[in-house]
Amino acid sequence: MAIYYGDGSNSNFGRILGSKTSSYSTRTSISGHPSNADQDLWNMLTYNKISSTSTLIVNAHIAIHHDYSYPYYGTFCKATWSGGGVYRNRRGCAYSIGKYADSNSVIWKILTFFTASDLSNQTGNITLSASYTASNGGSGNKPGLQWNPNSSDDGRGSQNGSQCSVFEVEP
Amino acid sequence: MAIYYGDGSNSNSGRVIKVSYADSSAYGRTSISGTGGSGESNQIILWTALTHNKLSATSHLRCQMHIAGHSKHSYPFYGTGVRADYSGGHYTTFQGSSYSIGAYISSGSVLWLIDYTFTPSNLSNQTGNIGFKAIYRSATGSNDKPFNIWNPSSADDGRGYQKQSVCIVTEFVPN
Numbered sequence: 001m002a003i004y005y006g007d008g009s010n011s012n013f014g015r016i017l018g019s020k021t022s023s024y025s026t027r028t029s030i031s032g033h034p035s036n037a038d039q040d041l042w043n044m045l046t047y048n049k050i051s052s053t054s055t056l057i058v059n060a061h062i063a064i065h066h067d068y069s070y071p072y073y074g075t076f077c078k079a080t081w082s083g084g085g086v087y088r089n090r091r092g093c094a095y096s097i098g099k100y101a102d103s104n105s106v107i108w109k110i111l112t113f114f115t116a117s118d119l120s121n122q123t124g125n126i127t128l129s130a131s132y133t134a135s136n137g138g139s140g141n142k143p144g145l146q147w148n149p150n151s152s153d154d155g156r157g158s159q160n161g162s163q164c165s166v167f168e169v170e171p
Numbered sequence: 172m173a174i175y176y177g178d179g180s181n182s183n184s185g186r187v188i189k190v191s192y193a194d195s196s197a198y199g200r201t202s203i204s205g206t207g208g209s210g211e212s213n214q215i216i217l218w219t220a221l222t223h224n225k226l227s228a229t230s231h232l233r234c235q236m237h238i239a240g241h242s243k244h245s246y247p248f249y250g251t252g253v254r255a256d257y258s259g260g261h262y263t264t265f266q267g268s269s270y271s272i273g274a275y276i277s278s279g280s281v282l283w284l285i286d287y288t289f290t291p292s293n294l295s296n297q298t299g300n301i302g303f304k305a306i307y308r309s310a311t312g313s314n315d316k317p318f319n320i321w322n323p324s325s326a327d328d329g330r331g332y333q334k335q336s337v338c339i340v341t342e343f344v345p346n
Contacts, residue, residue, distance in 0.1 A: 003174070005182055007227040007344065008298070014189035014226070014342075057192065057339060070273070071241060071280035073323050073331025091194040092237040092337030096271045096282040109284065111237035111337050113192045134330040141330055169190040 017054055017168040020047050025161030028147045030064070032140035033133045038078065038088075040129040041147060044164035047128065052121040056114040057167045062130055063160040064106035065149035067097040069141040077110050078129040079119060087118045088131070095143045103153070106144040110164075128166060185346040188230060193221035195336040201321040205244070205314035206307065211263070214308030216254075217321065220338035221303055228296045232289040233341045234303050239334040240281035240318030241327045243272040248307075248315050253285050255294060256302040262293045263306065270317045278327070281318040303340060 003011040022045035033039035044060060058077055076090045092112035098104045110130065119126060134141050146152075150159040174182035195218060207213050220236060234253055252265040267287030273279045285305065294301060309315040324333040 003182075005188075007183070007188060007230070009188035009226050014187075016187050016190075055190075055192065057190065067274075069330070071278060071323070071328045071331070073239075073241075073280070073325070073328055073334050076332070090332050091196070091335030094237070094239050094280060094282050094334060096280065097273045098271065099274065109237060109282065111235055111284075111339065113194075113337065113339065135325050135332050136329050138330055167190075169187075171190065171192075 013170050015170055017050050017170055019165065019167045020045055021163065021165045023161050023163045025148050025159055027150050027152065030142045030144055030147050032142045035139040036137050038131045038133045040078065040131045042130045042162065044128045044130060045166065046125050047166050049123050049126050049168060051170060052123050053116050054168045054170050055116065056126065057169060058110055058112050058128060058164065060110035060130060060162065060164040062108035062162040063148055064108060064144035064146065065153040066102055066145035067104055067106060068144050070097050072141055072143065074134050074141055075108065075132045075143060077112050078131045079114050080127045081119065081122045081125065085120055085122060087114060089114060089118065105149070108143055128164065184344050187341055187343045188226055189342040191221050191223040191340045193338050195322055199322055199333065200324045200326060202319060203316055203321050205316045206309040209309055209312035211308060214306050215316065216304050216306050218305045218336065219302060220305060221340065222300050223303065223340045223342065225298045225301050225342060227344060228298050229291055230342045230344045231291065232301065233343065234285060234287055234289065234338070236285035236305055236336065236338045238283035238305060238336040239322055240283055240320065241323035242277055242319035243279055243281060244319050245315040245317065246272050248317060250309050250315055251283060251307045251317055253287055254304045254306050255289055257294050257297040258299060260295055262289065280323065283317055303338060
């Protein structure tokens with residue numbers, strides 16, 4: 001039975017059931033994807049989903065150095081779960097390379113959501129990854145060369161990192 | 172009457188009370204129009220993203236959009252914004268909205284990001300349906316737009332997939 005609050009909301013819907021954040025800040029060379037296969041840049045986090053009817057909202061900021069593939073609309077946010085379940089989410093997932101110079105910065109932003117249906121109404125562990133592949137069967141594409149740049153990439157800089165947050169909401 | 176929790180929070184403030192979200196799957200790859208003239212009367216509504224049924228007169232609405240574009244057009248162009256429509260009025264802001272064209276080449280990707288929090292006074296303390304739109308307008312009346320193609324696909328780069336844009340609105344009651 002729900003608790004009904006004075007502002008019109010209630011304890012069953014429109015609320016955050018849980019959240020998790022992760023970060024990674026080691027400078028890492030980025031691999032190109034294989035032919036007809038995904039390349040997972042970052043297994044961002046595994047979230048233990050409580051409700052079969054909830055939605056996961058994902059925000060991520062991924063710091064990259066040095067342009068490579070451009071334009072390239074092959075990035076996505078991937079959810080995987082036990083039993084081989086997978087959903088490749090291509091909405092709200094793109095990067096900007098900035099100036100077209102080799103030694104530039106690249107920002108990959110993810111703002112997306114996974115509905116209950118996207119996740120086959122699963123509960124339990126859902127692993128979220130920042131991934132990329134190509135639709136034409138090619139290989140070797142990638143959003144940049146170095147993930148999480150540091151002073152090796154520009155002597156004035158500090159170690160950059162990437163961050164992900166997920167919120168489970170009951171719509 | 173509020174419920175007071177052991178961690179110092181309570182059921183009346185400092186919490187999220189509703190989240191709405193939508194993608195642009197109804198639109199697909201789209202060629203977009205330039206502004207035909209100046210001012211609000213000639214502004215272009217790129218995307219009527221979603222309607223959020225606002226519960227509280229005192230809550231804030233954080234609107235985030237991730238809009239995927241292809242092929243530069245106007246640059247720099249500081250005429251993009253977000254509009255909230257409520258019963259009897261609307262509020263448009265150019266704060267918290269900008270895009271990056273990336274490489275200065277015609278066939279590049281363009282990323283437009285919006286992150287703006289509407290206060291109760293922005294929305295005349297309204298509750299009920301609030302519609303959110305991504306808009307752009309020109310102060311000079313020139314043919315301006317942030318990009319040529321919205322939601323690019325493999326038609327724009329053979330390696331790619333159909334991209335979609337996302338809008339998320341989070342209603343929260345601040346402390």
